Structures are given as C-alpha cells and as structure tokens.
Amino acid sequence: MNDAAETVSDVVALVRAGQPAWAALPVSSRVRWLARYRDWLWDNQSRLEGLLMRETGKPATEAGLEIPYVIEAINYHSRRAPRLLADRRPRPHGMLAITKRQLIVQRPYPVVGVITPWNFPLGLSLLDAVPALLAGCAVVVKPSELTPSAVSAAIAGWADIGAPQVLDVVCGGADHGAAVADTVDFIQFTGSARTGRAIARTAAERLVPCALELGGKDAMIVLDDADVTRAANAAVWGAMANCGQMCVSVERVYVESAVYDEFVARVVAEATRLRTGIDMGRFTNRAQADVVRRHRDDAIARGAAELIGHGEGPTVLTDTDHDMVCMTEETFGPLLPIVRVDDEDEAVRLANDSRYGLSAVVFSGDAHRAERIARRIDAGAVNINDVFANLFTLALPQAGWKESGLGSRGGSDAVLKFCRPQAIVAARVAPARELTWYPYTPVRRAIMRRVSRLIGARGLRRRFA
Known part of the structure; x- marks a missing residue:
C-alpha cells in the first residue's frame, strides 16, 4: 500500500467507524448538527473567503458567493430531509400484495467520497457533503491539490462545533483521489470528462455507485426578438465570471442575423469595461491559460477575427465555426466565440452539435418561442433570458447529458441518491401455509x-x- 492509499484508508476507516451511530440518530438531530455548522460558517465567513481569494485568485465578489450558496443548500435540504428520509408504506397494488404489510426504508451508503476541482473549492465540496450528511452518510472530501486550504479550514469547523466524527478531508494529488475512489461506498466526482471516465471505470469494477458532473461546452442562442442589451450582458458574465473557469460557462453564442451586429457591439463594449482584480480574477490553474491560448490561436489561424483579447484577459471572437477547437472542446477560460446564424433551426442544430450537454441559454422576447427552443436543446438544463439561473434553483435537478456526466444534483435526488431504498415486507395474516x-x-x-x-x-x- 502506497502512502496515499494508506492515508486515505486511515481517514475512511475513522469516519466509517462513526457512521453507524450517526445514521442511527433521528434526522432531526442531524439537522441540528448542520444548523450548528451553518452558524459556524457564518461566523468564519471572512476568514474562509480570504483563503479562497489567495488560493484561487477570485475577486472578492466571486469569493463571497460560495459560503452563502452552501448555507442556502444547508437550509433547503435540512427542511426537506425529514420528509424525504421518512419511512413510507405504499398501498398494496394487487392480489398478491393485499395480505402483506409493505415498508420502504432509506438506508445511507456508509461512506461517501466527494472529489472536487479547483474552480469552486468550498461550494462544490460542501454542496455534496451536506445532503450526504443529512442522509446519514459519513463523508470524506478530497479537494484539488491546487486549493486545499479553504476546504480543509471549512471542514475543520465540523470538529470545532463538536460534531460526530463523520466528516473529514484528505489532501493530495491524483493518487489520493484514486485512493478515495478505491475505498468509499459512493463516489461523487466533479471535474474533467477524462478523469470522470477513470472514476466510472473504478466504480464499475468495484460495483459501487458514482455520480459525475463533468465538462461542458454551453451554448447561448440569441433570437431576433431578444432583449439584446440583457443578452449581451448575460453573455459577458456567463463567459467571463470566475475567469471563465466554470463547467457551465457560456462557451459559444449563436445569434440570428437581424440582431447580430448590435449584439456583438454590445458584448465588446461590456467586455472592454471589465476591471482586472475587481471583475476579473486570475487563472487558478496556470495550465488552463495555455488551453485558452491554444483555442484562441487555432481560431485565428483558421480565419476567426479577434475583437478584443491579445492576452489572457477577456477575449471575443467572431467568424468562428465548428472546425475550430474553441467551438468543440471545453475552453474553461474567458474566451467567447460568436456565430451568426440564419434562423432558429440553424442555431439549435449547432447548439446540439457537441459531445457535451450540461446546460444552455436561450434569449427571446417570446416566452412560448423560447420554451419551444429550450425543449429542442440536448442539455440537462436550459436557462431562458438568464444565465447560471439553474445553479441557484436547488429544487431542480442539475444533471449533465452526453459526456457532461451521470446522475444529478439538486431536488429530492440530492439527498436520496446517497441512500439505498430497502424494502421490508411482513405478512398481515400468518396461516400455516399460503x-x-x-x-x-x-x-x-x-x-x-x-x-x-x-x-x-x-x-x-x-x-x-
């Protein structure tokens, strides 16, 4: 056993030992522990945000979004968990079931491994840990080796409040992540499609469940009846927020000809106003800057026009097509290619011409038209006249299609996916023989x-x- 595997094995064994007592608590008791943890997060918000800013390079406003997001998740799932996890007694369905007493019990997976990337270290780690804890699981979080401090500090708060020893963290590189996947009973992974495939292979070999949120190449469609000002503002924020380092970033835009010129002009004007250090942070992973540069250089070499850019900052390209890697591969950086289309059918066809299907955006002044277009897009979520909105709707599933993942976050499944439903059947009457x-x-x-x-x-x- 190597050092990483031994470290992970020790941590998993520790939380595994505490999990049966944690699962045996009434759901209301687990809710109370999460409420105490929520208060600790509020009390330590400034310190944790400072760690986030130093580690990730996020501007203050973006660093300030993660803890409130986690706390909203705590509040939402805590309200729903008692009902979701309650025993259920279905009505008998037919003759063979009439004489049976039926019961469904939710039994948690003992240990959940949460493996998270560097772009939203706190948000993504705790967004999955919270519902797993409410379900009665123990949780081991493995953050990116680029952003371990903020996550470690946040998880240390669980011990600070005196909570049962069912939440812990292991820090290290890919070998530590692989060791987590080799050891836990449920794997929750957020990251690249390449690593997600490796996680899925491990889960398949071990016959344990996994949930994967992987890459995206999210499309925005701007129709000829759209509010162009709002659409342009949304496109810039959707493409540049967190320095473009979001799996749900707007990475390509298809605009109907009638509003194309106005849209491009407004996007350029808005992107030009972005301020380094206030609106735009830095790359958390320097290797990502090389990916963005490669996508930009390939596009220009193939005939794209660069309206603003010339470096690592906000970049807007036009005259792009699907022969360019910036239109087909995930960029994960502040690069926005814009394409002129003749009509909505061409826009939908191009939006669906991707191996990814995480989310998408449609702008239109006609609500019925927008919804009709949304229903044609092959993605797990579609935002109409908005961007990132589905991330803040915790009641809805967040699921990637195609190579964007397996399983989902959000809604009832956020808690129940960490449970195994157990069927218990008892005879109502007991003659000598049936x-x-x-x-x-x-x-x-x-x-x-x-x-x-x-x-x-x-x-x-x-x-x-």
Whole structure:
C-alpha cells in the first residue's frame, strides 16, 4: 500500500467507524448538527473567503458567493430531509400484495467520497457533503491539490462545533483521489470528462455507485426578438465570471442575423469595461491559460477575427465555426466565440452539435418561442433570458447529458441518491401455509385463477369468464 492509499484508508476507516451511530440518530438531530455548522460558517465567513481569494485568485465578489450558496443548500435540504428520509408504506397494488404489510426504508451508503476541482473549492465540496450528511452518510472530501486550504479550514469547523466524527478531508494529488475512489461506498466526482471516465471505470469494477458532473461546452442562442442589451450582458458574465473557469460557462453564442451586429457591439463594449482584480480574477490553474491560448490561436489561424483579447484577459471572437477547437472542446477560460446564424433551426442544430450537454441559454422576447427552443436543446438544463439561473434553483435537478456526466444534483435526488431504498415486507395474516405455497392442488389453482381475474381483469366478461 502506497502512502496515499494508506492515508486515505486511515481517514475512511475513522469516519466509517462513526457512521453507524450517526445514521442511527433521528434526522432531526442531524439537522441540528448542520444548523450548528451553518452558524459556524457564518461566523468564519471572512476568514474562509480570504483563503479562497489567495488560493484561487477570485475577486472578492466571486469569493463571497460560495459560503452563502452552501448555507442556502444547508437550509433547503435540512427542511426537506425529514420528509424525504421518512419511512413510507405504499398501498398494496394487487392480489398478491393485499395480505402483506409493505415498508420502504432509506438506508445511507456508509461512506461517501466527494472529489472536487479547483474552480469552486468550498461550494462544490460542501454542496455534496451536506445532503450526504443529512442522509446519514459519513463523508470524506478530497479537494484539488491546487486549493486545499479553504476546504480543509471549512471542514475543520465540523470538529470545532463538536460534531460526530463523520466528516473529514484528505489532501493530495491524483493518487489520493484514486485512493478515495478505491475505498468509499459512493463516489461523487466533479471535474474533467477524462478523469470522470477513470472514476466510472473504478466504480464499475468495484460495483459501487458514482455520480459525475463533468465538462461542458454551453451554448447561448440569441433570437431576433431578444432583449439584446440583457443578452449581451448575460453573455459577458456567463463567459467571463470566475475567469471563465466554470463547467457551465457560456462557451459559444449563436445569434440570428437581424440582431447580430448590435449584439456583438454590445458584448465588446461590456467586455472592454471589465476591471482586472475587481471583475476579473486570475487563472487558478496556470495550465488552463495555455488551453485558452491554444483555442484562441487555432481560431485565428483558421480565419476567426479577434475583437478584443491579445492576452489572457477577456477575449471575443467572431467568424468562428465548428472546425475550430474553441467551438468543440471545453475552453474553461474567458474566451467567447460568436456565430451568426440564419434562423432558429440553424442555431439549435449547432447548439446540439457537441459531445457535451450540461446546460444552455436561450434569449427571446417570446416566452412560448423560447420554451419551444429550450425543449429542442440536448442539455440537462436550459436557462431562458438568464444565465447560471439553474445553479441557484436547488429544487431542480442539475444533471449533465452526453459526456457532461451521470446522475444529478439538486431536488429530492440530492439527498436520496446517497441512500439505498430497502424494502421490508411482513405478512398481515400468518396461516400455516399460503395459498401459493406447496402443495399445488386443482382447488387452490382454481381459487387463485378466479380471484386474480376478479381483481386484475377489466370488463364483466373477462372478470367472470
């Protein structure tokens, strides 16, 4: 066993030992621990945001979004968890079930491993840890080796409030992440499609479940009846927020000809006003700057026009097409290619011409038209006249299609996916032998045939045949 595997094994064993007692607590008790943790996060907000800013290079406003987002998740899931996790007794469905008492119990996976990237270290780590804890799981978080401090400090708060030892962190590189995937009972991964495939292979070999939120190449469609000013502002924020380092960033825009020139002019004007250090942070991962530069250089070499850019800052390209890597590969940086299209059908066709399907955006002044277009887009979420809105709607699923992932966050599944439903069936009456047991006899068979027809058939002729 290497050092990484031994470290992870020790941490997993520690939280695994505490998990049965944690799961045995009433849901209301787990909710109270999360409430105390929520208060600790508020009390330590400034310190944690300072760590985020130093590690990630985020501007203050963006660093300030992560903890309130996590706290909203705590509040939302804590309200719903008692009902979601309550025992359920379904009504008998037919003849064979009438004499049975049915019960569904939600049993948590013992240990959940949450493996997270560097772009939203706190938000993504705790967004998954919180519902898993409410479900009764123990959780081990493995943050990116580029951003370990803020996550470690936040998880240390769980011990500070005296909570049961069911939440911990392991820091390190890819070998630590692989060790987590090799050890836990449920793998929650957010990151690249390449690493996600490796996680999925490990999960398949071990026959443990996994949920994967992977890359994106999100498209925006701007129709000829759109509010162009709002659409342009949304495009710039959607492409440049967090220095473009978001899986749901707007990475390509398709604009109908009638409003194309106005849209491009407004995007350029808005992007030109962005201020370094206030609106725009730096790359958290310097290697990502090389990816952005490669996408930009390839596009220009193939005939794209660069309206602003010439460096690592906000870059706007026009005259782009799907022969360019900036239109097909995930850029994960502040680069925005814009394409003129003849009509909405061309826009939808190009938006769907991607191996990714995380989310998308449609701008139109006609609500019915916008929804009709949204229903044609192959993505797990579509925002109409908005951007990133689905991230803040915790009641809705957040699921990637195609190579953008497996499983989902949000909604009821956020808590229930960390549970295994257990069916418990008990006899209401207990004769010495059931009608369906041995010995088989013509009389019993005739009774079963008659009763099953009375209950299951429709129409008098078939019921009494």
